[in-house]
Amino acid sequence: MGEIADITIIGAGVVGAAVAAGVAQKNRQVYVIEKNESFGMETSSRNSQVIHAGLYYPENSLKAKTCVAGNTLLYELCRRYAIGHRNTGKIIVAADSSECEALEDLLHKGRKNGVEGLRLLSRRELRSLEPDVAGVAALFSSSTGILNVHELIKMFLSQAKDEGAQVVYKSEVTGVERKNDLYQIEVDSAGEKFIFETRVVINSAGLHADKVARMAGIDPGGAGYTLYYCKGEYYSVSWGKSGLINRLVYPVPPAELTGVGVHVTLDLDGRIRLGPSAQYIEEIDYRIDDSNKRRFYEEAKKLLPFLDYDDIEPEMAGIRPKLQKPGEGPKDFVVRHEADRGLPGLINLIGIESPGITASPAIAEIVRDMVTEIL
Numbered sequence: 001m002g003e004i005a006d007i008t009i010i011g012a013g014v015v016g017a018a019v020a021a022g023v024a025q026k027n028r029q030v031y032v033i034e035k036n037e038s039f040g041m042e043t044s045s046r047n048s049q050v051i052h053a054g055l056y057y058p059e060n061s062l063k064a065k066t067c068v069a070g071n072t073l074l075y076e077l078c079r080r081y082a083i084g085h086r087n088t089g090k091i092i093v094a095a096d097s098s099e100c101e102a103l104e105d106l107l108h109k110g111r112k113n114g115v116e117g118l119r120l121l122s123r124r125e126l127r128s129l130e131p132d133v134a135g136v137a138a139l140f141s142s143s144t145g146i147l148n149v150h151e152l153i154k155m156f157l158s159q160a161k162d163e164g165a166q167v168v169y170k171s172e173v174t175g176v177e178r179k180n181d182l183y184q185i186e187v188d189s190a191g192e193k194f195i196f197e198t199r200v201v202i203n204s205a206g207l208h209a210d211k212v213a214r215m216a217g218i219d220p221g222g223a224g225y226t227l228y229y230c231k232g233e234y235y236s237v238s239w240g241k242s243g244l245i246n247r248l249v250y251p252v253p254p255a256e257l258t259g260v261g262v263h264v265t266l267d268l269d270g271r272i273r274l275g276p277s278a279q280y281i282e283e284i285d286y287r288i289d290d291s292n293k294r295r296f297y298e299e300a301k302k303l304l305p306f307l308d309y310d311d312i313e314p315e316m317a318g319i320r321p322k323l324q325k326p327g328e329g330p331k332d333f334v335v336r337h338e339a340d341r342g343l344p345g346l347i348n349l350i351g352i353e354s355p356g357i358t359a360s361p362a363i364a365e366i367v368r369d370m371v372t373e374i375l
C-alpha cells in the first residue's frame with residue numbers, strides 16, 4: 001500500500017461490499033479493509049435473509065426509499081448473477097379483528113412508500129393461500145422474498161475485484177486521521193501496525209461504525225451516531241413441519257418498531273424459522289440459551305397452530321446496530337458525507353439495521369454519487 005489510495009472502505013459486510021462494487025473503477029485504487037478472516041461474518045450472516053418490500057418505514061425516510069429501490073435492484077442482481085433467491089411473497093396476519101385496522105394502515109403506508117403488489121386478504125382468501133396459518137385477515141406483499149446473502153456479498157466483491165479493488169482481511173482499522181487533505185488510516189494486521197493514506201474513507205463498519213466515526217474525530221453522542229445493540233434470536237422448526245407454509249408469515253408489528261415481531265421465515269431449502277426477537281444488550285454476545293423458548297413457542301403458535309413445543313430449537317442470533325435507544329421511536333439510516341464537519345471525503349454509513357441487505361444496492365448508488373462529487 002505504498003501509493004495514496006483513492007477510496008478505503010472499512011468493513012466487508014453486505015453494505016461495504018455493495019459500495020465497493022459501486023465505486024470500484026480500473027483507474028481508481030480502492031481498498032476494502034475487513035478485520036475478520038472473510039467477508040460478511042457479522043450482521044450480514046446473522047439475519048432473516050429477507051428481500052423486504054419496504055412497507056414499515058416512515059414515508060420519505062432513507063429506509064423506505066432505499067428499501068423500495070433496493071428490492072427491485074436485488075431481484076435484478078439475483079437473476080443476472082444466478083444468486084439463490086425466491087420471490088415467496090409474505091403475509092402479515094391479523095390474529096383477531098382488533099388488528100384489522102393496523103393492516104389497513106400498513107397497506108396505506110406501504111403504498112405511500114411506493115411498494116407495489118400489496119393487497120388485503122379476507123379470512124377465506126388467507127385460508128386458501130395458507131391453509132395452516134391462523135388469522136382473521138391478512139395483508140399480502142407480493143414483492144417480498146428470500147435470498148442467499150453470502151452469494152450476494154461474494155458477487156459484489158468479485159465485481160469490485162474485477163475493477164481492480166483489493167480486499168484485505170484480518171486487518172482492523174484502529175485509526176482514521178485527517179492530515180494534509182488526506183486521511184491516514186492505521187491498520188492492525190495480525191498484530192502488525194501499518195499506516196497508509198487515502199482520499200476518501202467510507203465507514204461501513206456495521207456494529208462498530210460509531211467507533212470508527214469517533215476515530216475520525218466525530219463525537220458519536222453529539223452527532224447522534226451512538227449505536228445501541230439490539231439482539232434478535234432465532235429458533236428453527238423441525239424438518240417434519242416444512243412445507244406447511246409457502247410464504248413468510250408476520251404478525252401485525254408492535255407500535256414501537258424495535259423489530260417487526262417474532263415472525264416466520266423460510267430458508268431457501270424450505271426450512272421454517274422463527275424470529276428474530278428484539279432485546280437490547282450492552283455487549284456483543286451471540287450466544288443463545290433456550291430461556292426464551294416458551295415465549296417464542298407461544299407467539300409463533302398464534303400464527304402456526306400446527307407447532308408443537310418440541311418442534312423448535314434455538315438456532316442463532318444477530319445483533320441490530322440501532323440508533324434508536326430503548327423506548328425511542330424509529331431512527332433512519334445515516335448515509336452522510338461529513339464535509340460540513342470539516343471532514344471532506346469521509347462518508348459515514350451508520351445505523352444500517354434492517355432493511356440493510358435489501359437496501360444495500362440502493363445505498364451503494366447514493367455513495368457512488370457522493371464519491372463522484374468528491375473525487
Ligand SMILES: Cc1cc2nc3c(=O)[nH]c(=O)nc-3n(C[C@H](O)[C@H](O)[C@H](O)COP(=O)(O)OP(=O)(O)OC[C@H]3O[C@@H](n4cnc5c(N)ncnc54)[C@H](O)[C@@H]3O)c2cc1C
Pocket residue numbers: 010011012013014015016017033034035036039040041042043044045046047048049050051052171172173174204205206207208209212231232276317318319320321352353354355356357358359
Ligand atoms: C436479526 C436481524 C435480522 C435482519 N434481517 C434482515 C432481513 O431479513 N432483510 C434485510 O434486508 N436486512 C436484515 N437485517 C439487517 C442486515 O442484516 C444489516 O443491515 C446488514 O447486514 C448490515 O450490513 P453491514 O455491511 O452494514 O454490516 P456488517 O455485516 O456488520 O459488516 C460490517 C463489517 O465491518 C467490519 N468492521 C467493523 N469494524 C471494523 C474495523 N475497525 N476495521 C475493519 N473492519 C471492521 C466487521 O468485521 C464487519 O464484517 C437484519 C439484521 C438483524 C440483526
